[in-house]
Amino acid sequence: MTDGTMTRWTISAHDIATLRPQTLPIPRPGPGEVLVKIGAVALNYRDKMVVETGMGLPLSLPVSPASDMAGRVLATGAGVSRFKTDDRVIAQFIPDWIDGRRPGGAWPLPLDTLAGTLPGLLATHAVLPADWLVAAPRSLDDAGAATLPVAGLTAWMALVEYGRIRAGDTVLVQGTGGVALFGLQIARAHGARVLVTSGSADKLAQARALGADHGIDRGAGDWAAAAVAATGGRGVDHLLEVAGGAGLG
Template identity: 45%
Template sequence: MKAWQKHHFGLENLKLVDIPIPKPGPKQLLIRVKSVSLNYRDKAIVDGVYWPDLMNKPFVPVSDAAGVVVEAGPEVVRFKEGDRVISHLFTRWTDGAPGENENPYAIGGPNNGGLAEYMLLDEDAAVAAPSSLTDDEASTLPIAGLTAWFSLVEYGKLVPGETVLVQGTGGVSIFGVQIASALGARVIATTSSDEKGERVRALGASEIINYVTRPDWEKAVLELTNGKGVQHILEVAGGESVNRSIEALAPQGHINIIGFLDNMTAKVNLLSLLFKQAQLQGILVGHRKALEAMCKAFDELVIKPVIDTVYSFNDAIQAYKHLNRGAFGKIVIRVAD
């Protein structure tokens, strides 16, 4: 089969190669990959900044895949040949608290992922794809969609009428807008351009704050909420942004720390944190049970993922370069029609 393989760090070391089609073990599925989507994790792995000691070996990258089961191991009970499935990043985290270290068991690094014509999935690492979504759309769910869902629903216990602040227009943030608005929440979104703001508004955001023209966006949030603040924040920037999020938060609100686009470290104003009684929650995707619940909800709520661009399998390098530039929504690589 054809597969993209990371041989060393650096995008120039991602090579299209011929390797044998793998054989499923007793509890594994052989998947004919249809589509994959890229996440910041994929870029960080290729760049050598995400657990480099663990990722320092050849493997097929990309964790988020959608495809069809073409062969099931003899002990598989959850799926059968012909089923449409999507992958789950952390292969052993099915419910409850994660293990002490899930990274060595993740797909798309250090274990083979979906940027190939076929991939192996442990039975426990597969989820039925939403019937209402195409393969391209379904491939966007496992990390970006689940991260937003886990933040707002699993940890945040979001209820209708609450207010959610979403930062930026990356994949997780856009899913946050769609999920929160579909569940009856009011959504405030920050963005760097008015044009992007209007696109986010069309997806369900009630108010838009341009943080270029309004750098004190936390004060704008308080103005829009009559000084009350918001109950939930998807914090993707890190660094100094965390303190601004605390200021924009309602008492006992939830700040979900998802990313570190600005900085991996933050000096937190503990006095503000204490007075707000803020709940800071680190988010690293979520368990399989939540992904299954989210997929059912996407069918019921008719949520359609936003895809910026779909690239062909042979143009995978261009897809990575697009990811480096940034996108509105998700970047998808179509492996097979």
């Protein structure tokens, strides 16, 4: 169905209390574009920051939050050959970054991101350029596939592309957020030993259920010393640093 109405949620101020639905006509894809019926969106900590502070981005309110989605192609515009109707797709968070190192310097941060200077995806439908989309994995439903573009790819880039993780390495993962849990599972899939820190006994238990070899209660003392002790004094090969601040030291 490409006729009828859709719903899009927007914020009118940096306050989640302003989140409101809008009813709009379902748009039609133009040349090079794809109309997607969105099945799921993912919530990243970045999305929370955009809603609450704008993250210093040049946003023009009202805006739609959410930068990750998975869905199904309803229609394609002229010239689109990568996708066809009923294909399942996910969005690329930074659409113009295809491979290699991201152009530019450390600051200002790259601005051309979904739910940044580009449209957010908290909606039932979206029209996007075909080049902004990639095929969704057949092994994951929409809810699972929607978590890949930010959290999944961040962990993959850190451990595999830059870290060159190998079987037998030891990885320390901080916390149990989206990037951390992807890091845990990616490391285990590569045959690495994984240590996880958390302030919650329940979350450490969940991490062990996902394959963590050792859990460290970061509130029980010096977690870095505990990690060294857990490795027999050797230390870890990789630290998936997601906390910043004093944790980086």
